Amino acid sequence: MTEHRVVVVGGGFAGLQLVHSLKGAPVKITLVDRRNHHLFQPLLYQVATTVLATSEIAWPIRRLYRNRPDVTTLLDEVLGVDRASRTVQLKSGEVLEYDTLVLATGARHAYFGRDDWESMAPGLKTLEDATTLRRRILLAFERAELTNRTTELDAQLTFAIIGAGPTGVEMAGMIAELAHHVLPPEFRKIDTKRTRVLLVEAGPRVLPAFSEDLSAYAKSALEKLGVEVLTGKPVTAITEDGVTIGDTFVPARTVMWAAGVQASPAAKWLEVEADRAGRAVVGPDLAIADDPNIFVLGDTASVIQDGKPVPGIAPAAKQQGAYVAKLMHARLSGKPVPGPFRYKHQGSLATIGRRAAVIDFGKFKLKGGLAWWIWGLAHIYFLIGTRSRLAVAWSWMWTHMSGLHSARLITQKESLKDES
Amino acid sequence: MTEHRVVVVGGGFAGLQLVHSLKGAPVKITLVDRRNHHLFQPLLYQVATTVLATSEIAWPIRRLYRNRPDVTTLLDEVLGVDRASRTVQLKSGEVLEYDTLVLATGARHAYFGRDDWESMAPGLKTLEDATTLRRRILLAFERAELTNRTTELDAQLTFAIIGAGPTGVEMAGMIAELAHHVLPPEFRKIDTKRTRVLLVEAGPRVLPAFSEDLSAYAKSALEKLGVEVLTGKPVTAITEDGVTIGDTFVPARTVMWAAGVQASPAAKWLEVEADRAGRAVVGPDLAIADDPNIFVLGDTASVIQDGKPVPGIAPAAKQQGAYVAKLMHARLSGKPVPGPFRYKHQGSLATIGRRAAVIDFGKFKLKGGLAWWIWGLAHIYFLIGTRSRLAVAWSWMWTHMSGLHSARLITQKESLKDES
Numbered sequence: 001m002t003e004h005r006v007v008v009v010g011g012g013f014a015g016l017q018l019v020h021s022l023k024g025a026p027v028k029i030t031l032v033d034r035r036n037h038h039l040f041q042p043l044l045y046q047v048a049t050t051v052l053a054t055s056e057i058a059w060p061i062r063r064l065y066r067n068r069p070d071v072t073t074l075l076d077e078v079l080g081v082d083r084a085s086r087t088v089q090l091k092s093g094e095v096l097e098y099d100t101l102v103l104a105t106g107a108r109h110a111y112f113g114r115d116d117w118e119s120m121a122p123g124l125k126t127l128e129d130a131t132t133l134r135r136r137i138l139l140a141f142e143r144a145e146l147t148n149r150t151t152e153l154d155a156q157l158t159f160a161i162i163g164a165g166p167t168g169v170e171m172a173g174m175i176a177e178l179a180h181h182v183l184p185p186e187f188r189k190i191d192t193k194r195t196r197v198l199l200v201e202a203g204p205r206v207l208p209a210f211s212e213d214l215s216a217y218a219k220s221a222l223e224k225l226g227v228e229v230l231t232g233k234p235v236t237a238i239t240e241d242g243v244t245i246g247d248t249f250v251p252a253r254t255v256m257w258a259a260g261v262q263a264s265p266a267a268k269w270l271e272v273e274a275d276r277a278g279r280a281v282v283g284p285d286l287a288i289a290d291d292p293n294i295f296v297l298g299d300t301a302s303v304i305q306d307g308k309p310v311p312g313i314a315p316a317a318k319q320q321g322a323y324v325a326k327l328m329h330a331r332l333s334g335k336p337v338p339g340p341f342r343y344k345h346q347g348s349l350a351t352i353g354r355r356a357a358v359i360d361f362g363k364f365k366l367k368g369g370l371a372w373w374i375w376g377l378a379h380i381y382f383l384i385g386t387r388s389r390l391a392v393a394w395s396w397m398w399t400h401m402s403g404l405h406s407a408r409l410i411t412q413k414e415s416l417k418d419e420s
Numbered sequence: 421m422t423e424h425r426v427v428v429v430g431g432g433f434a435g436l437q438l439v440h441s442l443k444g445a446p447v448k449i450t451l452v453d454r455r456n457h458h459l460f461q462p463l464l465y466q467v468a469t470t471v472l473a474t475s476e477i478a479w480p481i482r483r484l485y486r487n488r489p490d491v492t493t494l495l496d497e498v499l500g501v502d503r504a505s506r507t508v509q510l511k512s513g514e515v516l517e518y519d520t521l522v523l524a525t526g527a528r529h530a531y532f533g534r535d536d537w538e539s540m541a542p543g544l545k546t547l548e549d550a551t552t553l554r555r556r557i558l559l560a561f562e563r564a565e566l567t568n569r570t571t572e573l574d575a576q577l578t579f580a581i582i583g584a585g586p587t588g589v590e591m592a593g594m595i596a597e598l599a600h601h602v603l604p605p606e607f608r609k610i611d612t613k614r615t616r617v618l619l620v621e622a623g624p625r626v627l628p629a630f631s632e633d634l635s636a637y638a639k640s641a642l643e644k645l646g647v648e649v650l651t652g653k654p655v656t657a658i659t660e661d662g663v664t665i666g667d668t669f670v671p672a673r674t675v676m677w678a679a680g681v682q683a684s685p686a687a688k689w690l691e692v693e694a695d696r697a698g699r700a701v702v703g704p705d706l707a708i709a710d711d712p713n714i715f716v717l718g719d720t721a722s723v724i725q726d727g728k729p730v731p732g733i734a735p736a737a738k739q740q741g742a743y744v745a746k747l748m749h750a751r752l753s754g755k756p757v758p759g760p761f762r763y764k765h766q767g768s769l770a771t772i773g774r775r776a777a778v779i780d781f782g783k784f785k786l787k788g789g790l791a792w793w794i795w796g797l798a799h800i801y802f803l804i805g806t807r808s809r810l811a812v813a814w815s816w817m818w819t820h821m822s823g824l825h826s827a828r829l830i831t832q833k834e835s836l837k838d839e840s
Contacts, residue, residue: 036558036830055473060828062606072608075562075830092566127831138456142495146512186482188492387818394814398807407475408483410456410495411547 003028004332007088007096009078009266010104011038011061013314014298017321018102019071025329029070030096032088034077036060039127040383042314043392045167047130049137049174050408051399054127056391059384078105081269083291100293102324103266103280107299107312110262110277117238121255124167133256135410137175140254141183142410144190155251157195160243162235163259164201165209166350169218171256172199173353176225197227198252200245202234202259207358209311209348214358217367221352235259261312266300275302275309284340286324295324303341310343314382319343349375354399423448424752427508427518429498429686431458431481433734434524434718437741439491445749449490450516452508454497456480459547460803462734463812465587467550469557469594470828471819474547476811479804498525501689503711520713522744523686523700527719527732530682530697537658541675544587553676555830557595560674561603562830564610575671577615580663582655583679584621585629586770589638591676592619593773596645617647618672620665622654622679627778629731629768634778637787641772655679681732686720695722695729704760706744715744723761730763734802739763769795774819 004027008015011033019029037058046052065071077091081101088096109123122132137159144156157179161172179195199206199222205215206222206229219229230245237244242251260277267274272288273281279302282288286295286303298317303310310316323341330337347361349371357371366374376396383389395407424447428435431453439449457478466472485491497511501521508516529543542552557579564576577599581592599615619626619642625635626642626649639649650665657664662671680697687694692708693701699722702708706715706723718737723730730736743761750757767781769791777791786794796816803809 036562036828053473053475054831055829058829063828066605069608073606074566075559076566092563094566127829131831139495142456143512146494146496146514185486186493188489391811391814394811408456408480409475409478409547411474411551 004099005097006030006100006102006328007032007098008102008104009033009088010106010298010300011035011073012041012104012106012298012317014104014317014321015102016061016064017318018104018297018325019065019068019321021322021325022328023068023070025325026332027070027100027328028072030072030074031061031065032074032076032078032090032096033061034075035126036062036075037127038064038384041125042382043379044124044127044130045170045174047127047407048124048133048171049178050134051174052392052395053407054131056388056395057383058127059388064384078269083270083294098293100295100328102295102297103269103300104297104317104321105264105266105300107261107263107277109257110260111257112260114238117257120238120240121162121243121257123257124171125261131411133171134408136254137178138408138410141179141187141190141192143253144192145187151251153190154196155242156253157190157192158198158242158250158252158254159195160198160200160245160250160252160255162200162238162243162255162257164199164203164206164229164231165258166207166348168199168201168256168258169206169222169350169352171258172197172227173222173225173351176222176227177353180226193226195226198243198245198250199227199229200233200235200243201229201231204232206231207348207350210350210358210360211365214360214365214367218350218352218358221356221367225353261299263300266296270294270296277302285327285337286320286341297321297324303343305343311345313348315346316343349378351375424519425517426450426520426522426748427452427516428522428524429453429508430524430526430718430720431455431493432461432524432526432718432737434737434741435522436481436484437738438522438524438717438745439485439488439741441742441745442748443488443490445745446752447490447520447748448492450492450494451481451485452494452496452498452510452516453481454495455546456482456495457547458484458804461545462802463799464544464547464550465590465594467547468544468553468591469598470554471594472812472815474551476808476815477803478547479808484804498689503690503714518713520715520748522715522717523689523720524717524737524741525684525686525720527681527683527697529677530680531677532680534658537677540658540660541582541663541677543677544591545681551831553591554828556674557598558828558830561599561607561610561612563673564612565607571671573610574616575662576673577610577612578618578662578670578672578674579615580618580620580665580670580672580675582620582658582663582675582677584619584623584626584649584651585678586627586768588619588621588676588678589626589642589770589772591678592617592647593642593645593771596642596647597773600646613646615646618663618665618670619647619649620653620655620663621649621651624652626651627768627770630770630778630780631785634780634785634787638770638772638778641776641787645773681719683720686716690714690716697722705747705757706740706761717741717744723763725763731765733768735766736763769798771795 006029008031040057043057062073079089140156176197179192183192263278267280280296297320299312351357357375359366359371426449428451460477463477482493499509560576596617603612683698687700700716717740719732771777777795779786779791
């Protein structure tokens with residue numbers, strides 16, 4: 001009997017959990033990702049806002065499987081899937097044969113039909129997104145220090161964040177901290193405390209996934225940090241010069257997008273039904289309708305439970321990866337397969353600046369300083385590897401005690417042409 | 421009396437030492453750099469070879485002077501100097517008036533008239549240089565794993581480093597370590613131990629600034645790591661496909677340049693005499709010939725002592741910065757000015773891989789493991805700030821104990837257009 005070949009595309013939370021949980025199964029796994037690293041996306045905003053270094057939240061995927069000879073890692077891109085021949089075409093020319101195919105390729109920002117906004121208002125999904133935002137934020141203060149024109153100064157010191165989910169709230173809080181508490185002693189001409197941070201949300205409240213009282217707390221905590229929270233305000237235009245909120249134009253040189261996501265094209269590769277955000281529709285076993293050996297997981301999949309979509313967060317992706325591994329273990333050993341996938345919501349967490357957080361465990365809700373500590377410990381626990389845990393714990397402790405941010409690098413585009 | 425205005429261009433070792441030593445002087449300092457960070461260049465090769473993270477060896481210049489209200493930091497570029505009006509023109513449009521001008525703008529790689537080689541064989545001077553090299557090195561192994569053609573495999577697994585000064589020796593040693601000791605368990609198809617690392621030097625021996633026996637030791641230590649040391653071999657051509665050494669073409673996808681430097685254009689701005697490498701000729705007080713209030717320091721200056729040029733290394737730059745500060749303190753207080761600048765050579769250090777180093781203190785020479793520890797402690801001591809010292813010490817300890825490299829990120833060019 002030849003070994004069962006599993007091709008996993010995507011080294012995010014769902015893909016890695018699956019590979020992890022398949023340990024010991026009689027399979028040969030090929031894991032394909034177009035990046036060489038797994039990224040701990042929940043802390044990406046801390047790279048963008050100069051608290052953490054890039055290498056503290058990203059790990060070479062290949063290194064994670066040093067001791068797993070059953071896992072082959074490929075840095076490559078998927079061009080398409082041929083379901084008839086059960087193969088995946090890669091950009092390098094390689095063609096991978098599969099018995100089971102798992103697509104967990106994540107999502108990118110969605111601009112609701114306004115793709116021209118992307119260059120003006122980048123989102124936050126990759127390490128490059130984070131260093132781009134970091135560069136833009138730091139350069140805005142540098143340019144403010146250099147200008148002699150008041151209108152330019154005001155525009156450079158105005159930051160607009162579109163979308164008040166956890167990422168938007170976390171970015172707004174950290175930029176306000178930076179402007180009001182970290183940077184003031186470092187500039188001679190400008191007063192960085194004059195910085196305006198606008199958090200713009202089309203819906204009625206910030207953190208809509210949280211309970212109403214936590215949402216209200218988050219709003220007042222943000223306002224205490226100096227963030228202007230504008231709810232019920234749709235953004236109608238974004239240009240190089242600023243952002244139009246409803247009918248009002250606000251000059252702003254730094255605009256950030258945290259308002260929506262679009263799934264990667266897995267549904268197109270498979271030619272299966274997708275929802276409005278491009279997520280492939282899957283059944284209760286997370287396989288697509290007409291092939292029990294093709295699974296779609298994480299932000300790429302539309303999983304409906306009790307009439308509601310399962311949220312696009314790390315714990316949901318990990319639970320899906322673990323479920324498919326369990327299903328495959330059962331199938332391969334001829335044991336009864338588990339029942340349908342059930343997402344177990346463990347809670348929603350979001351931080352506001354350096355000292356406060358909100359946690360919504362459903363019955364149990366928490367806000368303020370203690371919530372921040374729990375949030376911090378939970379995130380350190382979920383980081384991969386002892387080294388990263390210690391490094392992040394150390395960076396946070398240092399930031400907390402010294403009030404300084406350490407990863408404040410502007411890395412610029414080089415003129416040198418490079419092949420990649 | 422108006423305050424004495426000092427304009428310092430360049431936040432490298434010379435510029436920062438000068439600003440540091442001017443503390444308490446009755447001056448108003450403006451420090452201009454086109455990067456927002458000071459870079460600890462002696463450890464840059466460790467970023468390129470995945471041991472250290474970028475933020476561990478770079479510090480926002482502005483943060484260093486939080487508590488120095490006499491120092492204004494500007495992120496800007498010099499367009500020119502007008503000596504008649506005693507002003508410096510900046511790219512932002514700002515014009516800075518000076519009473520004393522200090523230019524310490526460093527050097528870039530020099531390709532001896534073959535500037536077309538730069539894109540094929542990048543050097544190592546900036547953080548972007550280091551992340552570019554890191555990306556190329558890591559991608560070579562990834563592409564080797566993906567190819568099915570033996571010739572392509574061999575070319576991807578061949579690394580050529582041109583120039584066997586400390587940077588070349590350190591890069592060669594670390595790439596060999598990576599290929600022979602770190603990466604082997606992580607690849608399934610290729611044997612990374614087959615990697616060839618060529619260290620190509622036109623001169624007769626590696627580390628020419630060191631004594632002959634240390635140079636011989638370095639050569640044999642490199643060979644023990646698996647590096648092929650080719651001395652007395654000039655490179656005659658570099659293409660996308662490889663490098664021609666003498667008359668022999670060697671297919672190599674990754675070529676690195678560590679063979680020569682060219683000073684930044686300070687001499688041109690000042691319209692003063694320069695040496696072959698573009699360094700401004702300065703007198704024994706480090707001022708230019710016809711203006712005692714304009715100083716040129718570090719890699720930008722040609723300082724001749726006992727008939728030999730002072731080397732372009734960090735300690736020389738720092739001594740020059742300290743000397744000019746002392747001179748200015750004396751001038752401003754009307755005290756006798758110090759005698760001519762004397763460079764005091766404290767020693768030459770270079771590492772070979774993760775376990776060995778050579779140290780040449782003149783009378784006292786050291787090689788091997790103990791030298792490595794002394795090298796490490798010296799470099800940690802010279803890093804700026806407690807946090808960086810602890811972070812680097814920790815990274816090294818981890819690398820040493822675990823045998824893993826942690827900062828192994830391939831950060832790619834994004835398609836998103838960005839303004840900077």
